[in-house]
Amino acid sequence: MRKSLWTPLLALALAACATAGPDYRPPEKSAATTPGARGAFFSAQGTALSDAELPDHWWRLYDDPKLDALVEQALAANTDLRVAEAHLTAAQAVLREVEAGRIVGTAVGGGAALARPSGTGESLPGVVGYDLGLSASYPLDLNGRIKRAIEAGAADVETVAAARDHVRVGVAAATAGAYAQVCAANYSLGVNRRVVAVQRETLAATRRLFKGGRGTAFDVSRAQAAVDASEASLPAFDAQRRSALYLLATLSGRAPADYPRDVEGCAVLPALRAPLPVGDGAALIRRRPDIRQAERSIAADTARVGVATADLYPQISIGGSLGLSGPLKGFGSGTGFGMSLGPLLSWSFPNRPVVKARIAQADARVQADLASFDGAVLEALRQTETALETYRRHAEQTAALDRARDSAGLSAGQAGKLFRFGRGDFLSLLDAQRSLASAEASAAAARVQLVQDQIAIFLALGGGWSAP
Structure with missing residues (x-):
């Protein structure tokens, strides 16, 4: 009878010796494998861009030590990054917990009891007995349930690590953008102050002409109005600078009042020393942390299909125990010693419909992950193409605005000369x-926007983290 009981169970266990569930393979037919996704960017045109690989520390392309220091400080102390690091530590701890399922499990137990047989008619206290035991078990994992759980946990760690790297990308770009905003505010402030200075010279000349009888009070009031209107725009630039300084402090984990004083006076826009390196679609897919995060989610949920499938088969482990039991007065005698050694079997049968339902749920999650992966790839390509196209068009606009500024400067100079020599009217001036x-204001704003466009490209390309 004993042989007939174990034979079918052992046969079933051996049938499950292959690791349950599918082995993970990267998606072969996905948005990431199409030629259009892996080739050169459609909008990467012009001499300002190159197909070179984007470096991890892209902000160093500006060759600005202050910017380098700010980004490094933010990456070391940013609160969002600290949260992401804590989530990664938690995921690693979960993985260690799952890996511990492969080691020998032990248990120690013991107890004492007072027993007196009923019906003796005596009032004696009875007999004090004891029971001490040590048991150990080792999971054989013939169906690979633990192995698949470890695979899922490892992929979860990589998923969380990718999420952490995605935060790094955002922190680096936000820091560079805030620094550029400080410099841009001071730069724009300087441009507008020069405009005000020219208008003040005109106002002074108009007053002299009025005193000499060659002008009118109306001319003076119009010149004063022009100065006042231009001066009204100046405080806004100071507010922009303060806002950016406070953001820099917050990104670096400091209070706004503790903003970096050494960059407060920056008035030169960050400038690239070489064409902006953008690489191609294949490099983008490899680099973007959110794409890696989506791919690792597929791997984790594929392994969980195996975890669910393993429940269709019995769980077998090798177990043994040692124990002492008997009356306390005979403690330690050989007659109270016992031991056992053999296989331990557990199985969720007959709840197979429940197990199959869990397998179907795990399969559906994998399909959802595949769709999310394709979506992440397509969104990354869209963001990059949009950023490149915006940068290219803004560069054309900036060149046109520079020409318009030069023409306006020439026209203003000619109008001033004509007015001073009495050959032109004040309204024309x-x-x-x-x-x-x-x-001047439009050309300055366009140059400021170009720097922000560059940083938007770096953000879309996913630069700012380093592979371990």
């Missing part, structure tokens, strides 16, 4: 200076 002020 004010109109020329108003056009110059507008052209």
